[in-house]
Amino acid sequence: MPPETTPLLQVRDLHTTFPLRSALLRRTVGHVQAVAGVSFDIPAGGTLGLVGESGSGKSTVARTIVGLEKCAAGSILFEGEDLTSLPPARMRQVRRQLQMIFQDPYASLNPRATVEQIITEAWEIHPDVVPRDRFKPEVRELLERVGLNPDHAARYPHQFSGGQRQRIGIARALALRPKLVICDEAVSALDVSVQAQVLNLLAELREDLGLAYLFIAHDLSVVRHISDQVAVMYLGRIVETASQQELFAEPVHPYTQALLSAVPDPLPWARPPRTPIIIGGDVPSPADPPSGCRFRTRCWKAQDVCATEDPALEPRLGLHPAACHFAERRTELVVG
Amino acid sequence: MTSEPLLSVRDLRVEFSTSAGVVTAVDGASFDVRRGETVALLGESGSGKSVTAQAMLGIIPKPAGRVTGGSIEYDGRDLLALPATATRELRGREIAMVFQDPLSSLNPVFRVGAQIGEMFRKHRGASRKEARAEALELMRRVGIPAAEKRLDDYPHQFSGGMRQRVMIAMALALSPRLLIADEPTTALDVTVQAQIMDLLARLQDEEGMSLVLITHDLGVVADVADRVVLMYAGRVVEAGPIREVYEHSAHPYTAGLMGSLPAIDGPRERLTPIQGAPPDLLDLPSGCSFRPRCAFASERCADEEPVLLGAPGRPAPHSSACHHAGKVLTDAP
Numbered sequence: 001m002p003p004e005t006t007p008l009l010q011v012r013d014l015h016t017t018f019p020l021r022s023a024l025l026r027r028t029v030g031h032v033q034a035v036a037g038v039s040f041d042i043p044a045g046g047t048l049g050l051v052g053e054s055g056s057g058k059s060t061v062a063r064t065i066v067g068l069e070k071c072a073a074g075s076i077l078f079e080g081e082d083l084t085s086l087p088p089a090r091m092r093q094v095r096r097q098l099q100m101i102f103q104d105p106y107a108s109l110n111p112r113a114t115v116e117q118i119i120t121e122a123w124e125i126h127p128d129v130v131p132r133d134r135f136k137p138e139v140r141e142l143l144e145r146v147g148l149n150p151d152h153a154a155r156y157p158h159q160f161s162g163g164q165r166q167r168i169g170i171a172r173a174l175a176l177r178p179k180l181v182i183c184d185e186a187v188s189a190l191d192v193s194v195q196a197q198v199l200n201l202l203a204e205l206r207e208d209l210g211l212a213y214l215f216i217a218h219d220l221s222v223v224r225h226i227s228d229q230v231a232v233m234y235l236g237r238i239v240e241t242a243s244q245q246e247l248f249a250e251p252v253h254p255y256t257q258a259l260l261s262a263v264p265d266p267l268p269w270a271r272p273p274r275t276p277i278i279i280g281g282d283v284p285s286p287a288d289p290p291s292g293c294r295f296r297t298r299c300w301k302a303q304d305v306c307a308t309e310d311p312a313l314e315p316r317l318g319l320h321p322a323a324c325h326f327a328e329r330r331t332e333l334v335v336g
Numbered sequence: 337m338t339s340e341p342l343l344s345v346r347d348l349r350v351e352f353s354t355s356a357g358v359v360t361a362v363d364g365a366s367f368d369v370r371r372g373e374t375v376a377l378l379g380e381s382g383s384g385k386s387v388t389a390q391a392m393l394g395i396i397p398k399p400a401g402r403v404t405g406g407s408i409e410y411d412g413r414d415l416l417a418l419p420a421t422a423t424r425e426l427r428g429r430e431i432a433m434v435f436q437d438p439l440s441s442l443n444p445v446f447r448v449g450a451q452i453g454e455m456f457r458k459h460r461g462a463s464r465k466e467a468r469a470e471a472l473e474l475m476r477r478v479g480i481p482a483a484e485k486r487l488d489d490y491p492h493q494f495s496g497g498m499r500q501r502v503m504i505a506m507a508l509a510l511s512p513r514l515l516i517a518d519e520p521t522t523a524l525d526v527t528v529q530a531q532i533m534d535l536l537a538r539l540q541d542e543e544g545m546s547l548v549l550i551t552h553d554l555g556v557v558a559d560v561a562d563r564v565v566l567m568y569a570g571r572v573v574e575a576g577p578i579r580e581v582y583e584h585s586a587h588p589y590t591a592g593l594m595g596s597l598p599a600i601d602g603p604r605e606r607l608t609p610i611q612g613a614p615p616d617l618l619d620l621p622s623g624c625s626f627r628p629r630c631a632f633a634s635e636r637c638a639d640e641e642p643v644l645l646g647a648p649g650r651p652a653p654h655s656s657a658c659h660h661a662g663k664v665l666t667d668a669p
């Protein structure tokens with residue numbers, strides 16, 4: 001990535017909160033800070049992999065960017081325009097350049113609509129993208145683009161396999177010619193062969209159309225495969241971020257190290273045995289996060305300072321940004 | 337682990353009638369699960385893994401689907417021949433299931449704690465208060481943070497991974513002897529996944545629970561499974577001890593799966609998926625279903641459907657349904 005390009009997406013100090021309601025008192029008794037100060041950039045044509053603890057706020061980050069959740073504080077700059085303060089009409093225009101692909105392709109496709117209807121629906125809402133008399137040829141082109149048979153445009157979602165349905169979801173996301181596609185666990189439900197097809201397709205689309213991705217996944221091999229940059233989340237915050245190469249080779253935050261050490265190896269017999277780092281203790285509630293460092297209650301390195309001083313996400317050890325007072329190199333974690 | 341099977345599936349066939357015709361979702365599948373053992377069911381999307389699990393639990397969606405052949409023997413009784421009330425009883429107490437899609441299997445209008453507690457009320461006659469305490473204990477066991485504060489949440493207030501843990505908690509509630517887990521950790525990060533797999537392994541050690549694990553994650557399978565059963569287009573195409581099958585794949589489909597994996601180390605290269613499209617169950621080729629996608633396919637593969645036989649030159653119990661198993665074994669990298 002050349003440094004002179006202005007980022008396509010700049011997320012700054014993003015906060016998203018959910019009210020915590022008491023069933024007994026029937027009123028709001030607090031707030032869940034699902035996202036508590038997250039910042040990152042995605043350049044045009046770049047891919048940021050977002051990984052981390054389940055419940056750490058990855059989907060909420062994604063949903064807030066596309067406007068499905070309300071941003072409580074911070075800014076979301078898309079090509080320099082702040083999505084959190086755009087007037088509704090302009091927002092609609094900008095929004096279409098940001099599309100999302102979901103984990104469950106079936107649940108997100110209308111079962112009563114044909115593939116053609118699913119794709120053209122977006123053009124009905126945004127009539128300036130494709131003129132009506134071009135619908136049919138454009139649908140064919142899109143289906144071909146994602147590796148589906150264009151003659152199948154009149155079929156319904158249930159007539160396709162899981163991998164093919166995921167391709168329909170991708171075709172629908174591409175219909176509005178987005179610049180950024182957010183993939184939230186988009187390949188997790190697929191078998192590894194179909195997953196390989198879809199990952200190859202995403203890589204091709206990135207090359208041919210210059211798409212950028214925010215790629216959320218739990219499978220770290222997949223994230224390593226597709227990402228330029230990787231950010232690791234824990235309890236509403238990014239705790240470490242680096243280029244794909246550096247993050248996997250030289251993770252310095254204890255949480256990242258634990259995460260990488262737990263990656264299951266499909267051929268464990270071929271390598272010397274690893275000792276996964278077990279993180280003990282309970283994940284704290286995002287409604288009541290620990291003082292100081294949010295990971296300290298489960299960290300084997302925690303000292304007094306960790307409870308009083310929130311570690312900044314800044315370059316450590318002459319490497320990449322990590323939010324840990326005791327960042328340390330550890331290279332033997334990833335299998336191999 | 338004793339060698340006597342707890343569960344024995346023989347020649348299972350399940351059909352669905354659809355508007356386009358009759359689909360044979362499971363087409364003569366056979367495999368065993370011994371006490372305390374973990375058997376992984378792997379295979380193509382749509383190959384019949386979840387339907388096989390539904391058949392074991394007697395929950396094939398009716399009237400579209402029905403079991404048209406075979407037997408499922410559990411602890412000496414044929415589940416398919418038992419009256420519905422008896423299977424329901426077994427399903428409550430001895431055989432538990434974690435479903436693939438946690439959101440659609442949790443009731444959106446009931447609080448999470450009450451849904452878990454319901455298991456104890458229904459099957460153990462627990463009081464509301466006892467059920468609540470048991471639910472809390474289980475939520476802690478599966479690692480739900482601040483469990484006491486989240487008992488009264490609704491499912492949509494949980495993240496995907498937390499809902500999955502609730503499903504696991506419900507399945508474990510009555511200490512089942514057989515747990516069928518369909519993609520139980522797909523929605524979880526690898527550290528929580530490791531924690532859940534540890535919990536399941538502990539239950540297997542302590543209580544001799546058997547586990548049928550359906551997953552796409554070859555790494556998890558390598559980690560926890562004793563044996564693996566691979567399915568393609570409704571059939572078992574390869575089966576055997578996990579290391580044996582992974583290191584000496586004797587079916588081209590298995591070899592293709594292993595070859596599709598992105599690596600966690602080494603250089604990044606374009607991935608190599610299995611060529612061709614997944615099979616159309618309404619229009620299967622003659623002979624071997626995998627033939628149109630197979631580099632080894634010969635005339636024989638079109639004429640004669642391969643049956644599951646011992647993998648040539650490999651120690652039993654490794655079996656493969658491929659006419660060219662010997663060649664697949666020697667050609668593998």
Ligand SMILES: Nc1ncnc2c1ncn2[C@@H]1O[C@H](COP(=O)(O)OP(=O)(O)OP(=O)(O)O)[C@@H](O)[C@H]1O
Pocket residue numbers: 018019032033034052053054055056057058059060061286492493494495496497498523524525
């Ligand atoms: N609608 C909601 N109401 C209340 N809390 C919510 C809501 N949606 C999410 N949360 C909470 O916000 C936090 C972050 O959830 P989110 O779904 O973003 O996590 P995630 O990182 O995507 O997790 P996973 O990997 O399990 O999908 C969790 O604690 C979750 O319980």
Ligand SMILES: Nc1ncnc2c1ncn2[C@@H]1O[C@H](COP(=O)(O)OP(=O)(O)OP(=O)(O)O)[C@@H](O)[C@H]1O
Pocket residue numbers: 162191352353354359361379380381382383384385386387388397400401436617
């Ligand atoms: N209720 C149903 N009606 C009609 N066909 C069905 C039904 N349920 C399953 N099938 C068909 O049976 C076949 C096997 O489905 P199954 O859900 O067992 O696949 P699977 O191996 O679990 O796949 P995945 O890995 O994607 O979960 C599929 O072709 C599916 O379309």
Ligand SMILES: [Mg+2]
Pocket residue numbers: 058059060495496
């Ligand atoms: Mg999520």
Ligand SMILES: [Mg+2]
Pocket residue numbers: 385386387436518
């Ligand atoms: Mg399934």
